[in-house]
Amino acid sequence: MxxxxxxxxxxxxxxxxxxxxxxxxxxxxxxxxxxxxDTSFISGLVCDTCGTPLPGEADGHGVLCDDCLLVPRTWRAGRAALLYRATGRRLVLGLKHGDRHDIAVPAAGWLARAVTPLIRPDTVVVPVPLNRWRLLRRRYNQSALLATALARRLACTVVSDALARPVATPVLDGLGREDRFATLAGAITAGPRGTLLAGRPVLLVDDVMTSGATFAAATEAAHDAGATEVCIAALARVAKEP
Structure with missing residues (x-):
C-alpha cells in the first residue's frame, strides 16, 4: 500500500x-x-538488407530496395523501426543530442519487434562506436544506450566496446554516398573486447541509417574480429515511404 x-x-x-x-x-x-x-513505424514488406519499406505485401521471400541493388551490402540482413521524419526524426535527435536517455527503452522495444527474426541464440549485440573526442563532448553514446536496452529485450549479450572509432571523422551531413563511404573507410576497428566477437553472429546497432557507410565500416571491423555473420539494426531509416 x-x-x-x-x-x-x-x-x-x-x-x-x-x-x-x-x-x-x-x-x-x-x-x-x-x-x-506522425510517427512512421515501418511494417509490412521491407528490404531484407536495410529494412526500408517497399510497396507490396510480404510473402516470405527476401527482396531488395533500389539502394541495396545499387550498392552491395557486406552485412547479411538489416531492419529499422521508424522512418527518419516527423516524430521519428525528433525522437532520434532527442536521443542523440538532447540527453533524452528515456527514449532508449521504448525505442528498443520498437526495434526489437523488427529485428527478432534476425536473432540467433548466440547473437552478440554491438553498438556502432563514437570517436573518443566526440564521446567526451556528448558524454554518452546514444547507440550504446539503444544497444543495451535492445539486448535486454532480446535476452542477448551486449558488448559495448567490441568496436572502436580511433579516427575522428567529420560530420557526414551534406555528403553524398561516395563521399560518405570514402570518409568512413577504415574508420572503425576492433575495440578492447573485439575478441568476444570471434565465432559469433553480430547485430550492429545505430540510431539512424542513411547511405549505410557507417554500417559498412562497422561490419568490416566485426568481420575482421572474427564474427561469423553481421546483421544491422537502425532505430530510423532515411528513406521514402513506399
Missing part, C-alpha cells in the same frame, strides 16, 4: 509525458495521439 501511495504521489508531481512533444499521456514512455500518428 505504501508503494502504491508513493507511486501515486510521484505521478501527481511528475505526470507521464509524451516522448515526442512533452504533452500529458496515460503511461510512462508513451506517445500522445498526434505524435503517434
Amino acid at each position: 505504501r508503494a502504491a501511495a508513493l507511486q501515486t504521489a510521484i505521478r501527481l508531481i511528475y505526470p507521464p509525458r509524451c516522448l515526442g512533444c512533452g504533452g500529458l499521456v496515460d503511461s510512462d514512455f508513451g506517445l500522445c495521439g498526434p505524435c503517434w500518428r
Whole structure:
C-alpha cells in the first residue's frame, strides 16, 4: 500500500509525458495521439538488407530496395523501426543530442519487434562506436544506450566496446554516398573486447541509417574480429515511404 501511495504521489508531481512533444499521456514512455500518428513505424514488406519499406505485401521471400541493388551490402540482413521524419526524426535527435536517455527503452522495444527474426541464440549485440573526442563532448553514446536496452529485450549479450572509432571523422551531413563511404573507410576497428566477437553472429546497432557507410565500416571491423555473420539494426531509416 505504501508503494502504491508513493507511486501515486510521484505521478501527481511528475505526470507521464509524451516522448515526442512533452504533452500529458496515460503511461510512462508513451506517445500522445498526434505524435503517434506522425510517427512512421515501418511494417509490412521491407528490404531484407536495410529494412526500408517497399510497396507490396510480404510473402516470405527476401527482396531488395533500389539502394541495396545499387550498392552491395557486406552485412547479411538489416531492419529499422521508424522512418527518419516527423516524430521519428525528433525522437532520434532527442536521443542523440538532447540527453533524452528515456527514449532508449521504448525505442528498443520498437526495434526489437523488427529485428527478432534476425536473432540467433548466440547473437552478440554491438553498438556502432563514437570517436573518443566526440564521446567526451556528448558524454554518452546514444547507440550504446539503444544497444543495451535492445539486448535486454532480446535476452542477448551486449558488448559495448567490441568496436572502436580511433579516427575522428567529420560530420557526414551534406555528403553524398561516395563521399560518405570514402570518409568512413577504415574508420572503425576492433575495440578492447573485439575478441568476444570471434565465432559469433553480430547485430550492429545505430540510431539512424542513411547511405549505410557507417554500417559498412562497422561490419568490416566485426568481420575482421572474427564474427561469423553481421546483421544491422537502425532505430530510423532515411528513406521514402513506399
